[in-house]
Amino acid sequence: MEGVAQSPNLLVFAAFAGVAALAAIGVVAFPSALRSALCLVINFFVLAFLYFSLGAELLGITQIVVYTGAIMVLFLFVIMLLKLQAPALLHERQDFKIPLGLAFGAALFALIGAQVLGPLQGVFQMRADPGYGAPEPVGRALFSLYLWPFELASVLLLIGIVGSILLAKRKL
Amino acid sequence: MSEWINTLHPAWQALIRVLLVVLPILMLVPGMIWWERRLLSWMQDRIGPNRVATITWSKTSRLVPGFLRGKKTHFFGLIQPIADGVKLFLKEDITPAAVDRVVYFIAPAVALFPAFALGGTLPWGPFPALTPIADVNIGVLYVLAVSSLGVYGVVLGGYASDNKYSLMGGLRSSAQLISYELAMGMSLAGVVMATGSLKITEMVKAQEAPLWGAVPTLQNWFIFTPFGFISAVVFLVCMVAETNRAPFDLPEAENELIAGYHTEYSSMKFAVFFMGEYAAMFVFSGVFAAVFLGGYNLLPIRWDETATAVPAMAGLFKFLGQMNGALAGFWFLGKCALGITAYIWLRATLPRLRYDQLMSLGWRSLLPLAVSNLIVVALWIVCTEVYGASAAWIAVVAAGIALSVAAGVAHRIAQRGRPNLEVRGVRLVGGNPAQDEAVVGGPAA
Amino acid sequence: MTGVPLVAYLALGLLLFTLGVVGVIVRRNPIVVFMSIELMLNAVNLTFLAFARYLPATGMKTTRDLAHGAMAGQMAVILVMAVAAAEVAVGLGIIMAIFRLRDDLDIDEMNLLKG
Amino acid sequence: MFDFPVPPVDWLAISPIVIVVVTGMLALFVEMIRPKRNNNGVVGVCLLGLVAAAWAVGVNFGQPEGELLAGMAVRDRFGLVFELLILGATFMCLLFSEGYLREKRIPFGEFYPLVLWSAAGGMVMATTRNLLVVFLGIEVLSIALYVLAGMSRSEERSEESALKYFLLGAFASGFLLYGIAFVFGATGSLHLGSLAAAWTSGEAPTRAMLVFGLALILIGLGFKNAFVPFHQWTPDVYQGAPTNVTAFMAAVSKIAAIAALWRVLEGAQVLSVIWLPALSAVAILTMTVGNLVAIVQKDVKRILAYSSISHAGYVLVGVLAHFKSPGEIGATTVFYYLLSYSLMTIGAFAVVSLAARGGREVTGLASLNGLWKRSPVAAISLLVFVISLIGIPPTAGFIGKFLIFRDALQTGLTPLAIVLAVNSVVSVYYYVGIARAAFVAEEAEEGEGAAMNPALAGTCALCAVGVFAAAFLFEPLVSFMGLR
Secondary structure: OOHHHEEEEEEHHHHHHHHHHHHHHHHHHOOOHHHHHHHHHHHHHHHHHHHHHHHOOOHHHHHHHHHHHHHHHHHHHHHHHHHOOOHHHHEOOOOOHHHHHHHHHHHHHHHHHHHHHHHHHOOOOOOOOHHHOOOHHHHHHEEEOHHHHHHHHHHHHHHHHHHHHHHHHOOO | OOHHHHHHHHHHHHHHHHHHHHHHHHHHHHHHHHHHHHHHHHHOOOOOOOOOOOOEOOOOOOOOHHHHOOOEEEEOOOOHHEEEEHHHHHOOOOOOOOHHHHHHHHHHHHHHHHHHHHHHHOOOOOOOOOOOOEEEEEHHHHHHHHHHHHHHHHHHHHEEEEEEEHHHHHHHHHHHHHHHHHHHHHHHHHHHHOOOOOOHHHHHHOOOEOOOOOOEEEOOOOOOOOOHHHHHHHHHHHHHHHHHOOOOOHHOOOOOOOOHHOOOOOHHHHHHHHHHHHHHHHHHHHHHHHHOOOOOOOOOEHHHHHHOOHHHHHHHHHHHHHHHHHHHHHHHHHHHHHHHHHHHHHHHOOOOOOHHHHHHHHHHHHHHHHHHHHHHHHHHHHHOOOOOOHHHHHHOOOOOOOHHHHHHHHHHHHHHOOOOOOOOOOOOOOHHHHHHHHHHHOOOO | OOOOOOHHHHHHHHHHHHHHHHHHHHHHOOOHHHHHHHHHHHHHHHHHHHHHHHHOOOOOOOOHHHHHHHHHHHHHHHHHHHHHHHHHHHHHHHHHHHHHHHHOOOOHHOOOOOO | OOOOOOOOOOOHHHHHHHHHHHHHHHHHHHHOOOOOOHHHHHHHHHHHHHHHHHOOOOOOOOOEEEHHHHOOEEOHHHHHHHHHHHHHHHHHHHHHHHHHHHHOOOOOOOHHHHHHHHHHHHHHHHHEEHHHHHHHHHHHHHHHHHHOHHHHHHOOHHHHHHHHHHHHHHHHHHHHHHHHHHHHHHHOEEEHHHHHHHHOOHHHHHHHHHHHHHHHHHHHHHHHHHOOOOOHHHHHHEEEEOOOHHHHHHHHHHHHHHHHHHHHHHHHHHHHHHHHHHHHHHHHHHHHHHHHHHHHOOOOHHHHHHHHHHHHHHHHHHHHHHHHHHOOOOOOHHHHHHHHHHHHHHHHHHHHHHHHOOOOOOOOOOHOOOOOHHHHHHHHHHHHHHHHOOOOOOHHHHHHHHHHHHHHHHOOOHHHHHHHHHHHHHHHHHHHHHHHHHHOOOOOOOOOOOHHHHHHHHHHHHHHHHHHHHHHHHHHHHHHHOOO
16 A cells, blocks of 8 residues: 555545445444434535545535535434334344345445446546635536526425425325 | 744644634633623522622731731622532433433534534634634535534434433424524525625625725624624524524423433533533624624724724724724624623523424524525625616615515415414324323413 | 545445445335435435546546536536435425324335235 | 636527426415315416417427527427427326315315426426436426325325335436436536547546446436336336326326436437347336236236336337437337327326225226216226227327337337237237226226216316327328427
């Protein structure tokens, strides 16, 4: 590992990536739903730092706002509602599917890793401009070239609002 | 004046900056507790803590000056928080048997984290080398992101305690924080648009411009502008709700939930929760001061321009301007103290909201208000840039009228066929209605 | 961060994606299954951003192309986040609705719909 | 460097989608202030909006073709015609919904805006060559459908189907997105047009990423299209969802998914040596499995679900025939087949929706018993749909299948043509079973179904007439659409 000696950045990355990977394993492995959710929170949080390391600062912070700040809180909310009513549900049994799933996952990882990621090993140069992730250029792009997808996303969120009310409101 | 720090090793710089954030907040917490107790007691016409730190001078010692011998000197109970701290330290640390241990232990730490992480963005003065420690490009978003993490401490504490009251507190808190975060973000978005930057330091600088672009001797603090004022009100309400303080302290409503999410916590773990709450209060006050109250400027006066406008007293004004810059940290601290006082004042004045009132306020009043405000600000900016100020006035007035009409119509529709709010109960969870109402509090007691 | 190869980010993304897939397959609680799906989406986001920063695509010579390419990756991530938010609102609504009806949440026990 | 000029917004080109979305919002307002007795106002607004959108599409027919909105949307004959198809199918589904929802005791006014928005998502999918927009279109279409599938909140089956659909749908979007990410990595763009250039540049890493990304995208789209082996959700969801939602899902969702598949394959034409064999295998599997499993089903909605799977296989054969030799075979076959398929399917589900009564709904084959006595219109239309689904002349179903068969033979996809023919024969068995159940004399034992209402009768009649009209007016129809 001569790369490690040359670049402390690689060590930093390895630390972050290790935490993210461990947390992801935790999501899958913990039998308790809350533990899984907490691991996912950690994972999302660390991913935000990895986004920073890629220069995408706006997206990194959006990651924290959207995922850890809103989405995971909703998950925790539902988990708590369930704990209030049927605590036993949050702990699940294990069964035959586990070796099956693990085998499938290992196969997927090995296949893609060897075939697709293997040839990319030599790429070290970051070609994008370092300022590409600042709020201003991202905002400009979002409201000019990507106006149409942006508006579609607004329709999507509208559907989310109306839909969740239709599903969850007590009386309609 | 703070450039000397640049000559140090980067590690030392970082250390100094971090200490500059963490130490004041940590040390201020006891002071805040003391101030809260004293101010509350004064407002409620009672005495409050005044015994600790009362010195009874010896009658015989020669070290004591004559006029003090045998007298008592009162320090208004200043040491009370330290006594409290000692008490909490020495208390037995009880961990209930059925708790989820890991989560139970990390919850207080998680609760303390956001306040300190936020402290890094507070601008303590025009000293770019020294403060804020992180003048990030994404400042306001960072504030929103980190403050949204505050919910985890409460939620985890509530979940891990294995106690229905705690769980209920956690549930309420997560719902409350998510609801009020939206309005908070919207209120800040208006300021972001007016400033054209997400940086908090840029916001402070933008507030040093002439008032309304017209009065050269005064500063344009956002709270003095009409849209900024609305934003400030929304932000103020939201920041009280985000810190779980009265009148939004439903997660720990003691008449319903004992002590809410920290019912099962004792000793230092409880103290950490407590500290987190006060640190968050302080930091939010700081954000409010920076974004709406002109940051580290003492008064909304542009000293240099005033000096040129009033040549007779130019020297005085110049001196005051220098003082304003040199002592910026103190002014900022003063504004934070003002914010904390407002917190305490609210606690002494307002009764706690019911859960449905809380949700109704957040979703039906604050969010529409903030969004309308945002739309009007956007209109204003676009119209002034494209068509000039007069068109902007027309557009904004028209939009204001249209939005208020829309709000009125929506309100009428929403109220139609709806029984009076006061007799409605709240059902937070499914199952047996009667039982649930009993748990959540139901119709107003 | 200079010195970190693109493949490191991609490998992490692939690992997270795979773990998400495994989670979807082996877990029985729909909430956890849903969380695994969120993990997959985040792995995708990481992959997008890594590609956007390194841009291994050939044929991008001018800075204009590079800027557009880098921005495309970021836009994809932003919109995926919006999609995830809408999905969570609807998905948790469905989970709560089904829980209200049957007080049970095991996916393997959901077998009302059979031919 | 980061200067992105604001592209001109061609309002006319996106007007159909905008009209549909805005109509949905208007319908939401109407729902808010309507009298609580019925949803007629909401339905009226929605139908009017659909007609207006169809008119807007018509106006676009004469406009120059090309990319719009910085390449995010595209205006061409294919997209416009598919938009019309989606609008028509949505119109039919909305037409018979109100009576059914009343009978099922779920008369929620929010149903209509959600259907409209979902349809808008489908239209977006049909009119773009940008992968990101394709993805967003899919999500707009599907997230609304997740909600609609779980709309019957007091019914466990409905919620269960919604959960299954949701989890598998989100899972599939994960794959789709991962594929898009790798295509982006290989081409540096989200636009399908840049795929060919990246492939021909011929570097090994790029090619690996492209193949892998395309495979994942096709898996995601295969899920939306319910191709075997990604079809497991279909029968469960079709059975559990409210019947009018199922009709919408079977028609609009499939049209949009085929359109998206078409766009992706169009962009990936250079890789056709790789995906053509794979998709041929999928087509054979889809047709065969769909038909074979349908034989053993007892529930009408499940039978129709498997039938829709096999029809997806038939359409896939048409699509593959086009891409085998794009100069020879145009989009006419696929378009015509989807038109006939949606007419028959929506009609069949409309008839099945008669099984709902008083909040209950039983959809076993026996529930159709006595239909002839209860409602001759429904029974006769069902017969027409079944004939057309089998592919007996002189119906649109026959012509559609014939066109696909001919195309497949013409382009040398003979094995596919043979499998198609054999499957058509196999399918006779269960289709006849449906028709026979309707004409059995005795009443259904679960209690009789709902009474006929005018809107439902109108839908059945429209679809039945349409099945014949599309057959007899084949030439004018095709020349009007102007597809090659």
